[in-house]
Amino acid sequence: MNAFPWSSGPASGSWLDNWLERRRRAPGVFDCGVRTIEGSVATEGRRWRYRPSSVDPLILDGVVTLQHGIGSTLHLRMAPAPPGDPSPGIRQHHVVLAAVERDSGALLELSVDLGEVARFGVELS
Numbered sequence: 001m002n003a004f005p006w007s008s009g010p011a012s013g014s015w016l017d018n019w020l021e022r023r024r025r026a027p028g029v030f031d032c033g034v035r036t037i038e039g040s041v042a043t044e045g046r047r048w049r050y051r052p053s054s055v056d057p058l059i060l061d062g063v064v065t066l067q068h069g070i071g072s073t074l075h076l077r078m079a080p081a082p083p084g085d086p087s088p089g090i091r092q093h094h095v096v097l098a099a100v101e102r103d104s105g106a107l108l109e110l111s112v113d114l115g116e117v118a119r120f121g122v123e124l125s
Contacts, residue, residue, distance in 0.1 A: 039106030
């Protein structure tokens, strides 16, 4: 038995339609994981934290602006990829990128879906 009696979705303007609309992601939003390797950033820690994120398409002076969830804006200078095996805790089809946070100088790792890497101005070989 189907829990929802309609076949084309909730009625326009209903509470469910409004709730689903609020949960819909804006264009350019993707899941990104961030963790701190060295140093500290107020909004990040040593464990992977995945949040809906977006990158400002304008990269000025090599600084990538990452909006990581609500209230966390990171200004990143991309660094060479970390050596060794992939870090535990990254998601399937994600790659690990290294970056230095401009304001704090902290070294971060980013877990990014392979299809989103170009947003960071990085080309993988």
